[in-house]
Amino acid sequence: KxxxxxxxxENYSTIKILIGGEQNMIxxxxxxxxxxxxxxxxxxxEADGVQFVxxxxxxRTCHHCGHINKELKVKTRNWKCLKCGKILDRDTNAAINILNHWFNGDSLK
Structure with missing residues (x-):
């Protein structure tokens, strides 16, 4: 409420649960x-409800400066942006970027 x-x-149908960098469950x-x-x-x-991006x-994109770390491995859960030096948690960073995509009007209707 x-x-x-x-x-x-967008590909919300399953979530991969990673523990120690290994996929354990879908x-x-x-x-x-x-x-x-x-x-x-x-x-x-009347609300927007559930939206997808x-x-x-x-x-892999730093939510702080926008730099994309193309060398980032899937098992790497925390990383430092090579451009601005911000230390990022991979999942938190992705969540911020997903929300920012929606704020910028990139939602799929």
């Missing part, structure tokens, strides 16, 4: 997304 929009990356999100959409319809039908390079 508190929020008007929840933003996901969790289906389609039911969760459906429930969220239903809740928006019930409580906030393309996730390309969201975890």
């Amino acid at each position: 508190k929020y008007d929009t929840i933003v996901f990356e 969790f289906p999100l389609s039911r969760f997304i459906k429930r969220l959409k239903d809740k928006f319809q019930l409580y906030k039908s 393309k996730p390309h390079n969201t975890s």
Whole structure:
């Protein structure tokens, strides 16, 4: 009831759960997304609701300066931007970039 929009990356059908850099489980999100959409319809039908953006390079792009680290390996969970020096958590950085894509009007309708 508190929020008007929840933003996901486009390929939301599964989430890969990484523990220690290794994929241990794939969790289906389609039911969760459906429930969220239903809740928006019930409580906030005028809201944007669930939105999606393309996730390309969201975890490799520094949300602070925009530099793309093309050498970043999947197992690397924390990294330092080669351009601005900011230390980034890969998942948090990707989430910020996904939200920024939506703010910039890059959502998929």
